[in-house]
Amino acid sequence: MSDDNSSSDCRIPLRNLVNLVQCVRDRVKDGESNESHGDFNLPNFWETLAQAAKSTSQEATKLSLAFSKPPLPSEQDAEKMAESFQKSILALSTVYMWFPKSQGMTLRRIIRDATAQVLEGVVQLIDVILSTPLQSLSQEQLTSTGSVWSSCDQFAHLPKDNQAAVLSLLTSHIAVVKDAIEEMEQAQTEALDPFSDVLDDEDLDSRGNRDTYWSESDRQLMAPCRGLMKASAACLRKLTAAVKSNGNVNSSETIAQLDDLADITKDISPSVDDLALSLYPPMDYSGVQQNACKVAGVLVKVLEITRASHVCLEADQSWVEFLSGAVDHNLQKVGALAQGCG
Known part of the structure; x- marks a missing residue:
């Protein structure tokens, strides 16, 4: 397989991933929370949300590094990375949707905006990787990766109630x-x-x-x-x-x-x-x-x-x-x- 074809093939999972993240981002911005039936455990929510954010940050790092230097990942390896990244994205959005309105609309909006910011950062990162020459680490890619890290880190500093x-x-x-x-x-x-x-x-x-x-x-x-x-x-x-x-x-x-x-x-x-x-x-x-x-x-x-x-x-x-x-x-x-x- 030629380098061009290999390059083209490893981009396919990324294109599919960015489409999914965009859909998840839109759902987070517009969707309703899943009202809990029974007691909602706020400390457990924050712990689980922090784990999901940490996982998303790590997946962003792995993807950025994989497309920053030769050799490029194969289509199969790119597919595995995309699937792993997808799991962390879905976990983050799902945990956010756990948060019931009864715990406070003000806090819910803050968590929603922080979650949407992470997803928007992931979309931008993947777009940068797709739009710049592969096997090179551009300043724009470094900036986009750092932006995802920063947006994931902010969950630790959000108000807790x-x-x-x-x-x-x-x-x-x-x-x-x-x-x-x-x-x-x-x-x-x-x-x-x-x-x-x-x-x-x-x-x-x-x-x-x-x-x-x-x-x-x-x-x-x-x-x-x-x-x-x-x-x-x-x-x-x-x-x-x-x-x-x-x-x-x-x-x-x-x-x-x-x-x-x-x-x-x-x-x-x-x-x-x-x-x-x-x-x-x-x-x-x-x-x-x-x-x-x-x-x-x-x-x-x-x-x-x-x-x-x-x-x-x-x-x-x-x-x-x-x-x-x-x-x-x-x-x-x-x-x-x-x-x-x-």
């Missing part, structure tokens, strides 16, 4: 809102012209357009808007502390309440970003007011759901009430100033 999963999301939301507040405050304090750092000196000299500056009435309107943004950050910080101290995963009800908190808080940072963007000149007061209402509406829902959940103890009622009052106060000020200046 729904409380930890919700905490990880809340922490990420805090960082985004904090950045939006700091960016807005920096733009206000550093220069009268928020666009001076993105325009040439010639443009600055020749331009007298007040639409790139904040007027005094603009700045007055910005104050309660910043108040809403700071209330958003405070709400996320307080809720994070409450979930950390009081959250539990001892029942399907408390797990579902944590999911509700995760679902509603995801709207905070996008609404804060929209409000911050609308504050740049030229300022459309009606648009600012509309975005302020969106922020306030989200915060009201977050505080209502928090108040009704198990994470809100009697001692937490005071900050919930305080923030509710702060949201209402700032929203009223935005409305009055927007109407008076518009």
Whole structure:
């Protein structure tokens, strides 16, 4: 058999494998979990998932090495490697599908995304092997192999229950809102012209357009808007502390309440970003007011759901009430100033 034919033949199992992995990846992204009948053992789930991820990582290494130097594997050997890789892929996806929704949708989505990332990495690795000259180890192949290793390793660092999963999301939301507040405050304090750092000196000299500056009435309107943004950050910080101290995963009800908190808080940072963007000149007061209402509406829902959940103890009622009052106060000020200046 010629080298060309041998090369062509050993690619066939890889093409079949990549088609299967793509199907498994799509099923993981869109499929439903297999609800467990009886007790679900969470520690056993994590142990089995870690073993499946380790096996997938090892199979990726074996395949990458086999197609990185001569002699190329025979079609029979390539078929064996593909079958072994297929088993590890199916095991990984099957273990993920064991995870029931009742253990937490927030955690399930995190595990789903991590599993899908592994499968996507495997698809990319096989595509690289198929599209580059065989018997050579390209930088792209090294990178793709490393990507599979990294995505498999991340399972060890995922949150292990729904409380930890919700905490990880809340922490990420805090960082985004904090950045939006700091960016807005920096733009206000550093220069009268928020666009001076993105325009040439010639443009600055020749331009007298007040639409790139904040007027005094603009700045007055910005104050309660910043108040809403700071209330958003405070709400996320307080809720994070409450979930950390009081959250539990001892029942399907408390797990579902944590999911509700995760679902509603995801709207905070996008609404804060929209409000911050609308504050740049030229300022459309009606648009600012509309975005302020969106922020306030989200915060009201977050505080209502928090108040009704198990994470809100009697001692937490005071900050919930305080923030509710702060949201209402700032929203009223935005409305009055927007109407008076518009």
